[in-house]
Amino acid sequence: AQKITQTQPGMFVQEKEAVTLDCTYDTSDPSYGLFWYKQPSSGEMIFLIYQGSYDQQNATEGRYSLNFQKARKSANLVISASQLGDSAMYFCAMREGGNTPLVFGKGTRLSVIA
Amino acid sequence: DTGVSQNPRHKITKRGQNVTFRCDPISEHNRLYWYRQTLGQGPEFLTYFQNEAQLEKSRLLSDRFSAERPKGSFSTLEIQRTEQGDSAMYLCASSMGQGVNQPQHFGDGTRLSIL
Numbered sequence: 632a633q634k635i636t637q638t639q640p641g642m643f644v645q646e647k648e649a650v651t652l653d654c655t656y657d658t659s660d661p662s663y664g665l666f667w668y669k670q671p672s673s674g675e676m677i678f679l680i681y682q683g684s685y686d687q688q689n690a691t692e693g694r695y696s697l698n699f700q701k702a703r704k705s706a707n708l709v710i711s712a713s714q715l716g717d718s719a720m721y722f723c724a725m726r727e728g729g730n731t732p733l734v735f736g737k738g739t740r741l742s743v744i745a
Numbered sequence: 746d747t748g749v750s751q752n753p754r755h756k757i758t759k760r761g762q763n764v765t766f767r768c769d770p771i772s773e774h775n776r777l778y779w780y781r782q783t784l785g786q787g788p789e790f791l792t793y794f795q796n797e798a799q800l801e802k803s804r805l806l807s808d809r810f811s812a813e814r815p816k817g818s819f820s821t822l823e824i825q826r827t828e829q830g831d832s833a834m835y836l837c838a839s840s841m842g843q844g845v846n847q848p849q850h851f852g853d854g855t856r857l858s859i860l
Contacts, residue, residue, distance in 0.1 A: 635787075664845040674834060676788070676851035683846050722787050728845045731801065732778065733838075735787030 634658065635723050635736035643742050644713045651698070652708045652739045654723030662728030665706040667697070670720040670738070679721075682706055710741075718743045747771070749852035751837050757858045758827060765823045766855045770839030777820050778849060779812055781805065782834040794820060795843075824857075832859045 636655045644650035656665065667679045682690045682697045690697040698707040710717055720740050724733040750769040758764055770777045776795050780788035791810070792802045796817035806812075809828075814820040824831055834856050838849035 662845055666848060668851070673853065674856070675853045676836060676838070678848045678850060681846060681848055724787070726845050731776070731793060731843065732790035732803075733780075733788070733849060735789070737785070737787050 633736075634734045635725055637723055637736035637739050639739045640737075641740045641742065643744055644710075646715060646743055646745050647712055649709060649711045650713055650741065652710070652721050652723075652741065653705070654707055654736060655703070655705045656723075656725050657704065658725065658727055660727040664726045665697070665699070666724045666726070666733065667695070667706075667708045668722045668724060668735075669717075670722060672719070676722070680708070713743045715743050715745060717741060749837055749839050749850055751835075751852035751855050753855055754853060755856045755858070757860065759860050760827055760829060762827055763823065763825045764827060764857065765821055766835055766837075766857075767819060767821050768837030768852060769819045770837070771841075771850060772818075774839035774841045774850075775817070776840045776843065776847075776849075777814055778838040778840075779820070779822050780836040780838065782836055782854070783832075788836050791822075827857075827859050829859050832857055 663684045665682045669677045680692045680695045696709045720738045722738045724735045778793040779791040782788040794814040809825045812822045834854045836854045838851045840847045840849045
């Protein structure tokens, strides 16, 4: 079974608009962390934002925020005021407590249109 | 503060040849990870080190693959007798500590193409 599911292979957004990238996860471990990474065409994986399973508030980092709905097991990334430089692949990943490797989804390709 | 460095960026080789990649993690990070990413997929875990000890290996890491981190600093990943299916991006990441909240910081990757 997929541990991380990203159902949107591709998304388009107009410059300066907000966009939500979906991520659902599957775990029975009460302690886990959820991460979002950005991968431009150059290939580097850039860490964007983190949400812990015990965090009471949704994480925010600049224009990035995480809509964490624990009961639904979803951790959607919201990018506000999209910029052309936001065009990239975006990956959701999970790390379960006591288990070190990150498990990634298949990613969503975001294209920002001028 | 330099990031994770990987060399080479690209490697093209003939099937059956051996290849070796190098990863230099962020200097104070004690954990180092190797992932493989094929086209259209997210990265998949291969193996990781805490200092010089290799603590976990994925079933993806066949006996043709070997990884080392001899002094707990840089790491090498060697693939022997390369096959077409080894063509992929090989990503290295490092982190400090073992908490579930520790992000892994990735290098630019090494893209391997098998002719």
